[in-house]
Amino acid sequence: MKRQGPVVVAFIIGMLMLIQFFTPNPFFLRLYNLFLDWKQVVLGCTLILGTWSLIRYHTRRIGRRQQNWQYSYVTLIGLAFMVLAALIWKTEGGPYRWMFQNIQVPMQATMFSLLAFYVASASYRAFRARTFAATLLLIAGALVMLGRVPVGALIGGNIGGHEVTVSTIADWILNVPNLAAKRGIMIGVGLGMTATAIKIILGIETTYLGKSD
Amino acid sequence: MRSMKAVTSRPAAMYVPLSLLLFLIAFVLLCAQDVPASPARVRAADTPDDWGTCLRLTWSQAGPADQIETYEVWRYDGAAPALTIPTVAADSVDMLLKSLGWAVVDTVKITDTTFTDTGLDAGSDYTYIVAASFGATKLPSEPTVPVSPSKQYLRGATVNVLVAVAVFMALVVLLVEWARRGAKLFIRRIAGLEAVEEAVGRATEMGRPILYVPGLDPMDEVATVAAIDILGQVAKKAGEYETRLVCPNRDPIVMAVAQQVVRESYASVGKPHLYQDENVFYVTYSQFGYAAAVAAYMVRERPATNFFIGKFYAESLVLAETGNATGAIQIAGTDSDAQLPFFISACDYTLIGEELYAGAVYLSRRPLLLGALKAQDYAKIIILVAMVLGIIIPMLSPEFFETYRSLFG
Numbered sequence: 001m002k003r004q005g006p007v008v009v010a011f012i013i014g015m016l017m018l019i020q021f022f023t024p025n026p027f028f029l030r031l032y033n034l035f036l037d038w039k040q041v042v043l044g045c046t047l048i049l050g051t052w053s054l055i056r057y058h059t060r061r062i063g064r065r066q067q068n069w070q071y072s073y074v075t076l077i078g079l080a081f082m083v084l085a086a087l088i089w090k091t092e093g094g095p096y097r098w099m100f101q102n103i104q105v106p107m108q109a110t111m112f113s114l115l116a117f118y119v120a121s122a123s124y125r126a127f128r129a130r131t132f133a134a135t136l137l138l139i140a141g142a143l144v145m146l147g148r149v150p151v152g153a154l155i156g157g158n159i160g161g162h163e164v165t166v167s168t169i170a171d172w173i174l175n176v177p178n179l180a181a182k183r184g185i186m187i188g189v190g191l192g193m194t195a196t197a198i199k200i201i202l203g204i205e206t207t208y209l210g211k212s213d
Numbered sequence: 214m215r216s217m218k219a220v221t222s223r224p225a226a227m228y229v230p231l232s233l234l235l236f237l238i239a240f241v242l243l244c245a246q247d248v249p250a251s252p253a254r255v256r257a258a259d260t261p262d263d264w265g266t267c268l269r270l271t272w273s274q275a276g277p278a279d280q281i282e283t284y285e286v287w288r289y290d291g292a293a294p295a296l297t298i299p300t301v302a303a304d305s306v307d308m309l310l311k312s313l314g315w316a317v318v319d320t321v322k323i324t325d326t327t328f329t330d331t332g333l334d335a336g337s338d339y340t341y342i343v344a345a346s347f348g349a350t351k352l353p354s355e356p357t358v359p360v361s362p363s364k365q366y367l368r369g370a371t372v373n374v375l376v377a378v379a380v381f382m383a384l385v386v387l388l389v390e391w392a393r394r395g396a397k398l399f400i401r402r403i404a405g406l407e408a409v410e411e412a413v414g415r416a417t418e419m420g421r422p423i424l425y426v427p428g429l430d431p432m433d434e435v436a437t438v439a440a441i442d443i444l445g446q447v448a449k450k451a452g453e454y455e456t457r458l459v460c461p462n463r464d465p466i467v468m469a470v471a472q473q474v475v476r477e478s479y480a481s482v483g484k485p486h487l488y489q490d491e492n493v494f495y496v497t498y499s500q501f502g503y504a505a506a507v508a509a510y511m512v513r514e515r516p517a518t519n520f521f522i523g524k525f526y527a528e529s530l531v532l533a534e535t536g537n538a539t540g541a542i543q544i545a546g547t548d549s550d551a552q553l554p555f556f557i558s559a560c561d562y563t564l565i566g567e568e569l570y571a572g573a574v575y576l577s578r579r580p581l582l583l584g585a586l587k588a589q590d591y592a593k594i595i596i597l598v599a600m601v602l603g604i605i606i607p608m609l610s611p612e613f614f615e616t617y618r619s620l621f622g
Contacts, residue, residue: 018378022371024264039433050465050495057494067513104499111501115527118534126558162415183548185566187596189587191549192570193435194378198385199585200438207442208432208470208572 007203014201054079144170251352252284252343257360265335265364270328272343272354285344285351286318286328292359293340303351306344310353315342335364346376380595384588392584400586405544405562406575412542413450416517420458423447424516426507426532427471428523428547429500431464435570436548440523440575441467441474443546447520448478460493461510463503468495506529508535521545521560522569525552533559545573 020028025070058072085096127138146152147170156165201206252272254555260267270286287310296313298306318341321328333339338361343345344353368374392398392549416423425447427440444460451458458475462555472493479488496506508531519536521529521543529545529552536543545556556563564572567589574582607613 012379022367022375024262024365024368026264046465049469049481050462053465053468053495054491054497057491061493097593104502107505108501109501111505111531112527113532118530122530122534122555122558126554185548185550185553187593188567189550189570191381191592191596192439192548192567194381195385195585195589196435196439196570198382199582202386203574204385204389204585205442205579207445207474208438209473 006209007206011201012208014197018201051079059180072141144173147171147173250345252345252354255341255343255354255357257339257341257357259360259362260329262365262368262370265362266331266333268330268333268339268341268360268362270330270341270343270357272325272326275400277568280347281323281345282347283323284321284325284328285346286321286330287315287342287344287353288318288330289313289315289340289342289356291338293356294341298353300415301350301352303346303349306351308450320346331361331550335362337361364392381588381592384591388588388591389581389584392580392587395580398580398583399588400571400575400583403564403568403571403575405546405564406572408542408544408562409447409576410450412518412520412544413447413454413456415542416451417456418455419517420440421515421517422520423451423520424507424511424514424536424541425458425460425520425522427460427467428521428525429461429463429503429528430524432466432470434524436524437464437467439570439572440546441470443520443522443576444471444571445474445478446573446576448475449482452479452482452484455484455487458492459510459514461496461503461507462494463496463498463500465495468493500526500528502530504531507532511535511539511541515539516541519529519543519560521547521556522564522572523547525549525556530555530559536560552600 016028016031017035020032050132055076058075060068061072062076082096082099085094085099089095093096123141126134128134128139143166146155146166147167153169154165156163156168158164196205200208220306223585252274255270256273257268257270258263260269272284274281293315294313298309300306318330319328328343330339330341338359340359341357342353342355344351346352388398413423422437425444428434428437430437432438432441448458460471460475462471472490475493476485476488479485496503510516511532512535516539519532519541521532521536523546525532525547526549529547529549532539533543533545533556543560544562545560546569547553548566548569550566552566553563557565571586571589574586
């Protein structure tokens with residue numbers, strides 16, 4: 001029962017959710033909303049698990065004096081301070097809001113802005129024209145980049161009665177070969193997702209329960 | 214003198230018909246101006262794809278939009294008796310309709326010509342009137358034919374999906390059964406998955422940990438389920454080689470599942486003692502906070518192998534580029550088409566789209582799962598055939614030949 005129970009639950013819930021998609025019966029809709037509410041409850045409970053995991057991870061680091069263990073103090077103090085600040089001064093204002101707006105938001109923005117440099121280094125590697133495919137990628141990339149800026153619409157002219165500019169070429173690259181490849185991937189992804197869902201509902205795939213055979 | 218009189222009286226004689234003509238023109242113009250009229254062609258019909266609780270009303274504009282103020286929707290529960298409204302005074306119309314059992318359902322804007330009445334009983338008749346309202350005047354339409362909402366057990370818009378799911382489900386069951394009976398199923402080689410063994414072996418040789426990032430999405434995302442399935446296989450190999458596997462998580466539910474999967478995988482290869490909770494841990498729910506923590510881990514601990522499997526967003530490049538800079542062998546897999554180029558450029562191997570879902574099957578080689586994987590291939594053949602037919606069939610129409618002929622003279 002210990003092994004079959006979760007598979008049976010997955011089958012029943014999976015089938016109910018599948019039926020819910022195809023029928024307008026309000027009973028299934030209510031059931032769907034109920035499960036969504038329960039998901040939030042479970043998430044709230046597991047958040048406690050997550051926080052406990054975080055505390056254990058960093059206290060062990062401090063205890064074992066692992067490399068850069070001092071930063072674990074920053075994490076734990078920050079965690080405790082934010083919890084206390086939210087309990088004492090509430091989240092609408094006070095130190096909690098100030099810390100969030102002036103420390104967390106700028107730090108996240110900093111991480112996000114690092115992407116610009118990472119894009120540059122990744123593009124450099126991808127665009128090195130060593131092979132035919134890489135050269136093609138370089139040309140397509142250059143055309144798309146140039147086509148996305150205003151000057152792209154000015155480069156080109158009328159060829160055989162058609163307005164051909166870098167912008168129109170960029171649009172064609174994005175809307176024809178790029179979109180065709182994307183759609184191919186999306187069809188595969190859709191089938192893969194459906195197959196995985198069916199495997200879980202029918203109990204063929206059980207790795208997510210922690211059992212592989 | 215006579216001639217002089219004649220000259221002066223001629224223009225006067227012309228003014229009369231000219232004035233009459235101008236008057237006529239003005240009259241015609243005035244008559245031609247729209248005057249408010251009651252809404253026409255009021256129709257009530259059952260709303261499709263519902264449980265018999267809604268009816269949808271449509272009507273034509275009553276008159277000039279600058280004169281009408283609002284439309285009032287009136288409902289009569291049942292088949293309304295014949296109705297004659299001798300007045301257009303708003304108060305009198307309201308009083309008369311209410312006395313006959315009609316009730317106002319709602320008031321809608323003048324630009325609207327549709328209304329959906331909700332909260333009705335399936336199978337009961339309802340009759341409607343739409344009244345154009347302006348100032349103290351109200352012009353009700355003719356009552357509609359009595360209509361009753363009916364229950365639909367199946368959403369019409371999802372029938373094609375239902376057929377596709379049924380066909381696909383049948384294919385999966387059929388091929389799983391086929392595989393169960395021992396049929397040999399060919400699965401093409403996937404380089405990224407072939408490299409898993411090599412990647413784990415490399416980490417073992419270097420004495421460094423393996424980093425496994427199961428994406429950023431929660432457990433209800435199928436990509437995360439696939440990532441956890443692959444984690445189980447990677448953990449088995451890590452257990453066999455006795456190599457430390459580290460799995461930082463962004464979602465606490467995923468963390469709980471990942472802990473269980475890794476523990477079971479170690480146990481299944483006879484190395485339960487290798488499992489430590491501290492290696493599968495929670496970091497933060499913040500997207501870039503998580504990216505910063507994982508990137509910092511890569512820089513500090515220098516894992517020999519990085520797996521980025523699951524659903525990723527803008528942080529994908531931060532992770533992949535940092536891993537690339539540390540010199541780790543990197544295997545990525547995602548169904549996020551926007552992140553694929555970043556992984557392809559920064560990682561050694563990338564599982565593209567469906568390969569992510571095939572990962573666990575490919576690594577485990579379990580016959581039952583291979584059957585389900587093979588079903589995907591057959592479904593793709595069906596889709597391909599449908600696409601080709603979709604191209605060919607319109608080309609067989611006479612209109613197509615006509616267009617073709619006109620293009621080439």
